[in-house]
Amino acid sequence: MKILVFGRLLLMLFVARIDAFSVHGPAEPLIVQPGDSVMLPCSVDTPLPLQELEVEWKRIDSETMVHLFQDGESRPESQDERYSGRAEFFVDEIPKGNFSLLLVNVSPEDRGKYKCVVYTNQESREAYADLAMEWLVVTGADEAVFVYAGEDVILNCSVDTHMPVEELEVKWIKTDQGIMVLLFDEGQNRPESQHERYSGRAEFFTEEIPKGNFSMKLRNVRTEDRGEFMCKELEVEWKKTDSETMVHLFQDGHSRPESQDKRYSRRAEYFADEIPKGNFSLLLVNVTPEDRGKYKCVVHTSQESREAYADLVMELEVEWIKTDQEILVLLFLERESRPESQHERYSGRAEFFTEEIPKGNFSMKLRNVF
Structure with missing residues (x-):
């Protein structure tokens, strides 16, 4: 049992x-x-x-x-x-x-x-x-592109310029490593200039180049492709010459306000519609005495760089007034002392310290007070 x-x-x-x-x-x-x-x-x-x-x-x-x-x-x-x-x-x-x-x-x-x-x-x-x-994040121009390894991706780049494309040099650079991914120069694609990692994988859309389209197709994306790619073309810098302060930058087809020195933030800007016509003038608003000085505009192209200069001078008018009688005692105008404008009571008795004026010192000396 x-x-x-x-x-x-x-x-x-x-x-x-x-x-x-x-x-x-x-x-x-x-x-x-x-x-x-x-x-x-x-x-x-x-x-x-x-x-x-x-x-x-x-x-x-x-x-x-x-x-x-x-x-x-x-x-x-x-x-x-x-x-x-x-x-x-x-x-x-x-x-x-x-x-x-x-x-x-x-x-x-x-x-x-x-x-x-x-x-x-x-x-x-x-x-x-x-x-x-694994997602790979590949960025080019102003946008991030999410792509799987092994897939193909297109990174956009459009060149809007008055220059013929034959005179342009357009580079695609992997910015974190400074690697040349793709180059267009002297009217031709230059595959021999590519880093070996991108040989046969990165290419322009050749038929689109005459339209200013320098977008890149990157084939068979790899893990090491993760990161930022930059399409470099025309670049224009406005700087203050005494300090090399960045006033404003135009780069890769876009105004770059994030590059400005904070003193010029929201005060200095390009005429965006004029840039394709070759006009890189800068508008500076709400000017202050600290803005006085020399500025340079540097235009970079594929072959060379050229500079132009602008001298910003503030036209000051300084008056000394006897307030109880509204009498003009002394006047500085158009960078000169104006003794002919004085009231006759002060003629020959009131004067500036001429050597001090360039320093911003407009003190007055009054002789023979009575």
Whole structure:
């Protein structure tokens, strides 16, 4: 009797163990790069009888069959053709409860969610795997572009200038490393100037160049491409010559107010509609005495740089008045003392300290007070 009861207890425990199984998948998304191989984890804590076992790996978005284990065997004939020869079980691990899948030569089209469904005679359980490719952030001109490794990307650059394109030099530079990505010079694309990393991968849209479109197509984006790319063309600087203070900058087809010294923020600006006509004049508003001095306008093109200068002088008028009688005692106007404008009572008696005027000192000396 004891033997029969013991055997019955063993059978009950065995059935309960099958009913209680759970399936484990990865806790976090699996991050891969194109061309990589990746294991999609799926396992149970305790091995299951092979004669009762069926395991399916499917894509959730389309129910595409990635791989199937059935009747004690792997069934490659059941796979969708996109996964044929690329997805396989670790066959020796299945008896141990490991149903993980190896996916080789991963492509961007493989991104997405997968489910591992384990069936027994009593029930089924599922686990999920999220296969992702790392976003790369590539910036060019004024916008950020998000792209997966292995994909192609277009970075826009439009040159709006009065100069013929044959006279332009347009460079695409990877700014964090100073690498030459692409060059247009003397009316031609110059692939021999590219860094070897971008040879055959970066190119202009040749038929668009006569229209001033110097956008770049970058093929097969790689992890090391992450970062900022700059399209460099015409550049115009306005600076104060005594201090090299940046008053305003036009660069890469845009006014760059963020480059201004804070003293000129929102006070100095280009006539944006005039720049394509070759007019780089600057408007300075709310002028202060501190703005006096020499300024230079530096225009950079592909071949050379040229400068022009402007001298900002403030026309001061300084009056000394006897307020109770509104009598003009002394006048400085148009950079000169004006004794002829004095009231006769002060003629020859009131004068400036001439040598002090350039320093801003307009003190008056009054002789023979009475």
